[in-house]
Amino acid sequence: MAVSPHVDLSRRERQIMDVIYARGSATVREVMDRIPDPPSYSAVRAMLRVLEEKGHLKHEQDGPRYMYLPVVPREKARDSAMKQMLRTFFDGSAERAVAALLDMPGSGLSRDELDRLAKLIEQARKEGR
Amino acid sequence: MAVSPHVDLSRRERQIMDVIYARGSATVREVMDRIPDPPSYSAVRAMLRVLEEKGHLKHEQDGPRYMYLPVVPREKARDSAMKQMLRTFFDGSAERAVAALLDMPGSGLSRDELDRLAKLIEQARKEGR
């Protein structure tokens, strides 16, 4: 069963997975409250069930209700989403992506953050030998 | 009409928009050839028509065929996709996103690229005063 994250998801399924990845886990109600143009409680429930059938989610009993969790760990999903993003908008170049992040309107990178990034780059340079 | 890029697209619509943004523009056949698990020519045509109706695409006559172009410019679409990505996978932090790009498996940032990025950061630091 492929479970390739982020591709072959429908519109609402993607919105739901986004919420769950953003929070780490979520209940039906939490998902619903965070979806734009929110669908009904029932609709969300049904879609969570479908996502579970498809192997994207699992759930645990959390007191009286279900807590849904991603099957593919956040980091893996993140990486494959990033790759897709690089292909689509940055001609596959990680450099360009970083550059775009640096001057994204409202990304608001503070001096401290920039310092830390400078260090990371320095480090990558040393390692990449 | 909103035309908010990337949200409220169906699965195939998104795949199509991705191809078009990746290439800048595309014909029916070009789109079809670049979609995984490719749909029929007819299907692609129909979806391009729908995307045009919805205001995501426009087309120009290119010799005998149509050339489809995005209505929202690449950079704008890119930024909003990036923001979504930051929210979902990086807790809204551009710094974390950059860090992830730096050690993404197979991102393959060369020494030269790292050098250029170091410069960009230096520059951002100076400007951000």
Place this chain on the structure above:
DNA sequence: GCGGTGTTGCTAAAATTTTAGCACTATGCT
């Protein structure tokens, strides 16, 4: 001129996604 190829314009159907709603269970409060 003629057939083959590649395109668009349609329409309608198949498939999937999305929604609503009823039945039932557990919990907490009075």
Place this chain on the structure above:
DNA sequence: AGCATAGTGCTAAAATTTTAGCAACACCGC
């Protein structure tokens, strides 16, 4: 105990997405 609240399990229908296929037109090489 009785009732309201909040949850799940289902099923079935509505809505949207996705597909197939025919008709017409233009172009190209023969």
